[in-house]
Amino acid sequence: MNQFGVLLKKEWRENVRNYKLFWIPTVFILLGILEPVTNYFLPQILDSVGNLPEGAVFKFPIPMPEQIIAAIMGQYQFVGLLIIALAYMGTIAGERRSGTATLLYARPLSFSAYFISKWIIASVIALLSVWLGFLAGYYYTYLLFGSVDLMGLVQFMASYSLWILLVVSIVMVSSAMMPNAGLAAAVSLGVIFISQLVDSLLGAYWPVSPMKLPAYAAAWLETAPDLGDFWWSVGVTIVLIALLIVLGIFLSRKRAATTKV
């Protein structure tokens, strides 16, 4: 087995044995289920905990199934990204800080294989979590609110998956760059949330942006996004992910000397 295979196996074992393979998808599934269920039972929930005056009546418009799926994405855009960042913030920085990386770095290690194996396993688990979460959310949405166009759902999930890959790449590069896991999480979340904020405030001036992928993904549930802008954004995101991987490999090698001996 070549180095890449050996390191891939090591990453897989790590994620299985520290239960990331199980708890991350579980959290995403719970978030996915919670959205349609909460929306469906919102009047009863308010009634039981709202401490409302006697005779108060609220009329809630029944949300469309597509809106529920988009709302699940909204949950993932905050809580989901936080979980991904926290789960993988220490993947490189933590290994260096604890000294576990030292015994790898003292060997003729291919840093390309080292970084890419970590990126692939983190991506697989993040995508698996997001997909399972959306599928669970879709199932409950279908039961409680009605069906969503399946083709639209597939296009939505595919587009959002690319955004998740970008998020994973940013987290991994931060972990390769920063001296500890906490800083890696802070930097990656800072970059993601600030970029999103800037894009939401000024994004009207640039329709092509990786930050717009979640919005374009949600548009697939309704009709379709502007295809030109969408495909350009997809292209830019793929190039950005590739550049981040190259940067991650470079930083892993460059910062290897900071490992605890």
Add this chain to the structure above:
Amino acid sequence: MSVLEVKGLTKSYNGLLAADHIFFTLEEGTATALIGPNGSGKTTTLSMIAGLLKETEGTIKRDFKSGVGFLPQYPHFFPWLTALEFTEMAAKISGVDGKKARQQSVRALEFVGLGSTVNKKTGAFSGGMKQRLGLAQAIVHQPKLLLLDEPVSSLDPTGRREIMNLLKSLQKDTTILYSTHILNDAEEMTDQLLFLKQGKLVEQGSLAEVKSRYAEPKIRLRFETEAAAAAFEERMLWQMRRQRNVIDLPLSENGPTMQQVLEALAHNGNGISGVDRQTASLEEIFHKVVGAK
């Protein structure tokens, strides 16, 4: 044949020299002890040779590829891997393939005394077991050069003895460079001593060479009473140092020979209880060379 040639090796951190133009050569099948007080640059030097640190200046010449095994002072392992999984992974990353990696891992673990715990997760290992596992992962790919940073300093005397014996048995096929501040160990297993002080290589040579340079041989006379020692001191005209009932006579060009001392004792040595020829211990040499107290 030299296995490692280090020429002008220098490491600077913001202008502060952790290693300052170090030169030395390791011959095949030898054991070399890197000696120095804390902060003298031992770990920095080993880390550069292991490829963990980039040197600021100088060259490190090795005559082989990937044939280095490295054991840090406190080895850390992935706690969710078993000893066998870790060692096998280490072997494969070092270029050993498939079945051979498994066989060599089992052999290395048995060699260090972990044969019965190959399937135990490293997170459950004690300090001594981790040190053994560290040695197993360092030798699993059968490197020509073994770099060990304080390999026994964190072990109890029994563990230290066992690891030292393992290292001595490895010496036949492997060149060993190890840092230590336990001078008894250095005295026990060394062909060459390298003394580091504030990043500089201040002395080097075989144990015999270093001892001959710093040993200051002397004859130690032990008398039964302090009065007998004082009486001997009064009668003899040689330069000597007396402390209570013990007299040290330096063996120098101007001093007496052993034969002259024995003759003097035969005539004036009432109350003598012991005669010893002594040289400085490695610890005394260490204090002289690196100036540590």
